[in-house]
Amino acid sequence: MVENEKAFPVKIGLEVHGYLDTVEKLFCMCRTESAERLEIRDSKLENDANSRICPICTGTPGSKPMAANEEAVRKMIQIALVFGSKINMDGLVWQRKHYDWADNPKGYQTTMSGAHAKVNALGGKFKGIEITEIHLEEDPAQWNPDSGRINYNRSGLPLIEIVTEPQFSDSDQVVQWLKSLLLSLSYIKSVRKNAGIKVDVNVSTYGERVEMKNLNSLEKIRKAIDYEIARQLEIVEKLEIRGQKLEEVLPRETRAYDEAKGITIKMRSKEGASDYRFVPCPDLAEMKISKKMVAEIKASMPEMPEVKLERLLKTHNVLESDAKILTRNLELVDFFEALVAEGIDAKKNMAWITVELLRVLNWNKKSLEDEDVDIRPSHLAELIKAVEMGGITTLKGKQIMNDFVPKSFSLKEHKGEISNIDEEAVENLCRQVIDENKHVVDDYRAGKEASLNFLIGAVMRLSERRADFKVVTGVMKRLIGERDDGV
Numbered sequence: 001m002v003e004n005e006k007a008f009p010v011k012i013g014l015e016v017h018g019y020l021d022t023v024e025k026l027f028c029m030c031r032t033e034s035a036e037r038l039e040i041r042d043s044k045l046e047n048d049a050n051s052r053i054c055p056i057c058t059g060t061p062g063s064k065p066m067a068a069n070e071e072a073v074r075k076m077i078q079i080a081l082v083f084g085s086k087i088n089m090d091g092l093v094w095q096r097k098h099y100d101w102a103d104n105p106k107g108y109q110t111t112m113s114g115a116h117a118k119v120n121a122l123g124g125k126f127k128g129i130e131i132t133e134i135h136l137e138e139d140p141a142q143w144n145p146d147s148g149r150i151n152y153n154r155s156g157l158p159l160i161e162i163v164t165e166p167q168f169s170d171s172d173q174v175v176q177w178l179k180s181l182l183l184s185l186s187y188i189k190s191v192r193k194n195a196g197i198k199v200d201v202n203v204s205t206y207g208e209r210v211e212m213k214n215l216n217s218l219e220k221i222r223k224a225i226d227y228e229i230a231r232q233l234e235i236v237e238k239l240e241i242r243g244q245k246l247e248e249v250l251p252r253e254t255r256a257y258d259e260a261k262g263i264t265i266k267m268r269s270k271e272g273a274s275d276y277r278f279v280p281c282p283d284l285a286e287m288k289i290s291k292k293m294v295a296e297i298k299a300s301m302p303e304m305p306e307v308k309l310e311r312l313l314k315t316h317n318v319l320e321s322d323a324k325i326l327t328r329n330l331e332l333v334d335f336f337e338a339l340v341a342e343g344i345d346a347k348k349n350m351a352w353i354t355v356e357l358l359r360v361l362n363w364n365k366k367s368l369e370d371e372d373v374d375i376r377p378s379h380l381a382e383l384i385k386a387v388e389m390g391g392i393t394t395l396k397g398k399q400i401m402n403d404f405v406p407k408s409f410s411l412k413e414h415k416g417e418i419s420n421i422d423e424e425a426v427e428n429l430c431r432q433v434i435d436e437n438k439h440v441v442d443d444y445r446a447g448k449e450a451s452l453n454f455l456i457g458a459v460m461r462l463s464e465r466r467a468d469f470k471v472v473t474g475v476m477k478r479l480i481g482e483r484d485d486g487v
Contacts, residue, residue, distance in 0.1 A: 059105030083124030207250025
């Protein structure tokens with residue numbers, strides 16, 4: 001039996017793969033899906049299988065790779081700077097990692113890793129977890145095991161691999177760390193936002209580490225880790241009963257997570273570096289990174305989420321719950337600070353950002369970072385000031401905001417009527433509604449409170465939402481009371 005089960009030595013390490021947000025693939029000029037954001041209207045960009053391919057990324061015999069995509073290299077440097085990693089400047093030799101699989105057209109993967117390779121960056125730390133290394137590599141194609149078909153659109157896409165030390169102790173810690181990682185990478189716009197990540201998780205308790213491959217969601221990662229820890233501990237608990245050695249029951253191996261069954265399944269014994277037969281790629285020159293490039297990229301790096309969060313809390317005195325909503329998106333927190341610069345008490349008017357602005361964007365399935373969206377803080381500031389001064393009602397302001405997507409506008413440019421109507425006009429509308437809905441008025445007087453909402457809603461519709469809700473409520477109650485008294 002295992003002594004002190006509560007203190008079992010769980011060690012978890014991650015290999016995080018993310019698609020770099022570039023226009024072209026790593027070693028050829030084929031467009032990536034990200035190019036569609038740049039409104040490149042080429043027929044080759046249709047989202048069909050094998051529509052973004054060439055002889056290089058399909059491994060056609062005789063084809064030669066181009067020099068590595070500089071945009072991908074710059075994205076790698078950005079990520080290394082986030083971690084504070086040591087960036088290797090020269091002596092960077094691309095390696096061929098050999099393996100035979102249907103999704104690998106060349107028979108090898110071109111990577112900046114390997115048994116004797118100098119990786120792109122070493123060391124660093126993120127949220128208390130040490131980084132072992134980060135490096136660039138190309139993605140293989142996409143193989144459908146059910147149909148046997150291969151889509152080469154993904155072949156050659158630039159990937160970043162981030163390898164951590166085995167310093168995680170449970171699945172909750174892993175998931176929270178990955179959430180923070182994705183948020184920080186979104187601030188520097190280095191990884192394709194909608195492409196997701198692929199994570200290989202290494203778990204060890206008392207024996208060799210077990211690797212779980214290609215987990216592509218936080219929930220899968222959590223469940224796979226929890227199951228694998230429980231599986232290993234159960235095996236060790238029965239070890240003495242069976243009379244087996246630890247290395248026999250917990251060997252080093254690669255497993256897959258079966259989501260339907262909620263278990264991990266052995267794929268193969270874990271490969272060592274020698275199994276991949278790493279050799280330098282003869283078709284690619286040694287890569288060098290200049291100090292000037294690193295300095296330029298470092299100077300252009302945005303503030304990280306934790307810096308933004310601290311300033312929101314201390315300088316703007318924002319509630320922590322609101323600050324966390326704002327910092328989930330760089331464009332949103334920048335929008336907030338621009339609104340403050342326009343003279344708006346943003347804390348007092350926070351709902352215009354965290355509720356109304358997000359409501360309008362979500363309804364239109366857009367975000368502030370979309371290139372076809374142009375919502376200016378100055379226009380929202382003008383709208384908020386008009387509401388505060390009583391020029392328009394809050395309800396009318398929200399209605400105007402519905403038209404801020406895709407492009408906002410000044411109230412001076414608004415085609416519809418936006419000013420409030422005076423109390424005399426409100427009273428005339430209330431009298432009209434009362435006369436036209438006498439049975440509803442009788443219901444209200446009989447104690448049906450909901451009837452009042454119907455009457456107020458009728459007035460708001462007649463006023464085209466220009467009447468102030470509070471004024472309408474007050475006038476309506478007064479008139480009904482007067483008539484109830486026989487006035």
